[in-house]
Amino acid sequence: MGEATVPCHPRILALAGSPRRHGNTEILLDEAMATAPATATDKIVLADLEIRGCRACDACRHGPCPLGDDMQALYPKLETAEVLLVASPVFFLGLSSQLKAVIDRCQLFWNKKQQAPAAAPARPLRRGAFIAVGATRGDRLFLGCRQTMRIWFDTLDVEYREELLVRGVDARGAIRRHADILQQARELGQTVIRSR
Numbered sequence: 001m002g003e004a005t006v007p008c009h010p011r012i013l014a015l016a017g018s019p020r021r022h023g024n025t026e027i028l029l030d031e032a033m034a035t036a037p038a039t040a041t042d043k044i045v046l047a048d049l050e051i052r053g054c055r056a057c058d059a060c061r062h063g064p065c066p067l068g069d070d071m072q073a074l075y076p077k078l079e080t081a082e083v084l085l086v087a088s089p090v091f092f093l094g095l096s097s098q099l100k101a102v103i104d105r106c107q108l109f110w111n112k113k114q115q116a117p118a119a120a121p122a123r124p125l126r127r128g129a130f131i132a133v134g135a136t137r138g139d140r141l142f143l144g145c146r147q148t149m150r151i152w153f154d155t156l157d158v159e160y161r162e163e164l165l166v167r168g169v170d171a172r173g174a175i176r177r178h179a180d181i182l183q184q185a186r187e188l189g190q191t192v193i194r195s196r
């Protein structure tokens, strides 16, 4: 009695960051979402949206972002998702430009966070996972992507809970030949969606 009701399924926002439809990262993202009910999941293919680069106009220090594009509809989804699943290919040791544009436009949240009292986070902590695929195998392949993802999640008050970083997969859909990695993606999704 008196306890807060815990919803059965958290609201999940899944961002497919690759410009290549049904490519390796999107396949893994779909696996990660596979056990979640469709009604609780909002999958967005960023390449389908018009999202301009941040213009560093500083308007978001004092108000909303003035750029009138698809980011305006994405802002509330980023704010209200309880689980954030993000997938990107490695492009020149960084994230895809489609995803990076979204991240840069989150300067709005960075500014809000700077202005909020430190002891009182603007939103309850949410949780997230990052999936990335690169064609090569170097030790440092994911360093840049991971750093950017971590600071972005931190800006959104999303805890960086899980990651699946896959080396050596290049051709479109080649990830389908790696049943073990598909299974890891499925487990990643289950873990981050079920955990609190």
Ligand SMILES: Cc1cc2nc3c(=O)[nH]c(=O)nc-3n(C[C@H](O)[C@H](O)[C@H](O)COP(=O)(O)O)c2cc1C
Pocket: 018, 019, 020, 022, 023, 024, 025, 026, 088, 089, 090, 091, 092, 093, 094, 133, 134, 135, 136, 137, 141, 169, 170, 171, 172, 173
């Ligand atoms: C513009 C571009 C840049 C890339 N840069 C890298 C890179 O720096 N390191 C790497 O290992 N793979 C790189 N790749 C390969 C992709 O990361 C790889 O093909 C990946 O599987 C693509 O995932 P997707 O099918 O989800 O798009 C690059 C591919 C493209 C098109």
